[in-house]
Amino acid sequence: MTAAEPQNPLHRRALLRVAAALPVAGAGVAAFEASAQAAPGPAPAGATASAHTSTAHGGPFDPVSPRFVLAVLPDTQYLFDADSADPAPLREAFRHLVAERGEANIAFMTHLGDVTEHGTEDEIERAADTFRTIHGKVPYSVLAGNHDIDSGDDQRGDSAYLAAFGPARYKSMPTYRGASPDGYNTYHVLKAADRSWLVLALDWRISDKGLTWAQGVLDAHPTLPAVLTTHDIAWADDDGKAQLSDNGERLWDGLVRGNDQIFLALGGHYWPPGRTVLRNDSDNDVHVHITNYQDRYYGGAGMIRTYGFDLARGVVDVETFSPWLLARDPEKRSPLEAETIELTGDADRFSLDIDFDERFKGFAPVAVPKPRPASAVMPRGTVAYWRFDAAGTSAGGTAGKPVANGAVVRDLTGNGNDLTVSRLAAGGSDALTWSADHHPGQPAHASLRFDGGKSPDRGAILTTAARAALNSEKFLRGYTIETFVRLPEPFEGDHSWMGILSWEGRNGDAGKTTGWSPLEPTCSLNLSPERFLQFVVYPQRQDADPTSWSHAVPVGRWIHIALVNDGRRTVMYVDGSKIARNPSQPSTGIATLGKPFVLGATQFDESFGQGFYGWMGDTRIVNRALSAHEFLTPYA
Template structure:
């Protein structure tokens, strides 16, 4: 390397020392009634373990015109490319593995919703003009498609003894700010050109990427702090060449320069929740705690020590905001695209070690609350919730029917007023039902006599306590049994209508409709405890569907069920009755309840934005 490069024997000895230091480290039947089912099987339900299977990587293919990423999907991917230096080493390299990886990322933009790609430095072995130009040609595959990506300099891309004030280099000529002037994500670079930042949009918000030089000067640190200060609400991913390495226990720990970077930038900037670096091997990961007391996930990924210089291995960070998880997988698109593989290649197609394929649990809303809290949805006035057809509307701070239809409630036993509520609840209160108290419509309530033959929508906000063990407790139930309305099918002692929390926290809607002698029953899945849920029952005059959080559930009957039979009896709120005897109160929190005499679309639910 020109310009006072370090002695190659010294560099080789350092590499051998690190390789030696890290080597060896762990890289139910149709006619069964609800009551019979309960007695026959017991109320307790076993917990379930949900297993997820990652999608297998798609094979590499010729570059094609790809769709743009979807900025609003709550699943998106950041692609990471670690050290490629051995692929660009004078006359000893091979650009095809990296070319295949970049084609693959372009072609998978839509399928994997790849919103950004980051290279972690050491693009080349010697940082010569010809090597830098060669790797620059490979990255034109991303330039042509206006794909958002970043690169940064590693110690092999320039004189490793210098910091970001080193001046002009072949690296800066090829990968300086001018290259990114048409990039959809590039937002700026430090005056020296060696540090840059990018902003991409995903999951309906903006995210920041800092791509920092191998060695930052004091000016570089000041520039990076300035970028974060100008974007105080953006969650940030920091990429650099050196930060952590694998320690003796296989977990990532800060290098000497990494400690400077941690103390001078990362620790005091809560926005930085993930750091990615290469340089050392083997790969490793760990979690550090910043000054705000929050997690910072630190990951090293580098495979240059493996077959064919790492075979242009890529790592995908698949963010899933609905599951509060980042799923990580590592594979070689170049090898995937081959028709046949040799003995060594077969071992490298996809890596599944603990540091190569794993999941990172992150409660994104909670983690980002310190710098970008989700605005609290304001309480909505009653008049906004009285959609046409509303026949009853009850909030937890009153026994009055707020619809004005006279369907007032009376309280039986003891209930506790709380401020607990679903985040999308129009009001800010609930009642806690402690297995004894409940509510009932007054005898004169018009609701008692309604049959809902045009359809209905019943909505409620509920939360089950941790350790819930009180199955078949009612949320909303008619007091009179089926026999009181002349129904003789199934068990005529069952209530004319009931919305229950069944065993394991699953929902059940069981009704004697007007058009049938027997019951029509909908079943829901088991609901997580200690979590607020919006539940809804919607009937369009013929068919009934259960919804949770606006999502239609599976076990909804196709046999027509019209209306709700009645004997002019009261509705119980927070209780279940059998043969007119109140057997069980609800156990948990119950927020507001609304009943409408027609089918509402999900966009008109109480949770609607």
């Protein structure tokens, strides 16, 4: 509606020059909830599409994908300004959202108010007619801005706006859940990223009755993360630093700060755009953003902003662009059109780092999977399986409790490949301790904490007995070796080339001649100085040392590692994902020498120089290649 408040007069920035680019391509997939209440209503023409089907325009969309987009449309009032109206930019924005719904993964669109300049019946009707382009194809919400109604709060009564954009418009949408008795406030529930999300679309001046209604909505949906949308919540200075407006202060004190569910609050009304982060009563972040481009060329040129939620990466990527200008022939764009296609300033294009599980745990904690018994995770061909809970070792029970030398970790297959604990020369009692920490998908809820290192050589190892069957297993038909690992954060000290697991012995003693050194063991999983996993194996049937290398693995986070050989070649997987650097050369079996299998270190010339540094969880060896969905933590 207006520039920032008087203490921050509008500074006219130069429009950004953009070469081209469609900013939302490849953002992920999303959808809205298909099981919502649906009822016929006098909304504009257009059939509502199911969340689990394709539309003629939008293509398929996936409500369980971890990536989805929330589209935001700010003040369009200058496009519906009496006889100066030109709805073409908005119509093209809607066409874009419909056409890109599947490809750009659009779950929902929310308009932030000031649809029109004067709120007359003619302007409102023209805007409502323009919304036919999107209606029934992408679900959306619209709220009243101060230019859409005469005055007052949401108790103002009937208006042309309410007749066109009131509850009746949304009743055919699967996302619509209800409205306040006055009709000016609505709420919507969408299904995306395999969970439900709440969108509150609040009048520009919500009344006390409206606040009570909104609180009731939150109380009725206590586990849903919520996005609050309204017309007037914050204003920004020319650097994009935002602060709450008077109305925003009222919303903050009356609704937002006390409801941890609200993690994102979006408003228009003021320009320039801006953002800030506030802390609520639960000491969690609430992101507050202003989106408004009516002051820019062609009344904002139908600018839309996309919020690309990526729960796999823990980020929200925000981008701003004009589909109307993007659709123009580049050779025919005027200078101002070319400058306004996409906005890339700090307030227009940015990313938010959000650990969604952590942010939402206060009202929607992630259910921790229950431990799975050993019998449930020993498929055909399992030759060894070790875990560090009460089923596998008596060391468990107290976090930080040392696991003594001589302690035995049983092979739960019954094949006799039990592991016995010992320490390297400089390994004290804290070189190996018990921990309840574990990968969320790990069958056993326990691990061992290794405190290995160099200079002096320290650490702890777990080894099979001298005559254990695993020592001489050749795996000629293939194998799958799995383990769970977490590296400390910060990752302190020199731990380059530390071993995670290995077989003892020298590859030269097995008659191998091609490797880096005849003194390294016949099979080992190690960590390079760059934190790349290295799996090097000397096959039984080839004189070779095919070696798989991962990317740099993270610190402070559990990972699952799987080494899979089908009798012909070996492939490494990290978190169920095949890594790039897997050798194509033949690899059949493992040239074991009848010497012990080891967890926690790798030998060189039959000597241990350092121990593993970090946590290690369940470890399993199967004498055949497993697919990803058969791993200890299954991957689809």
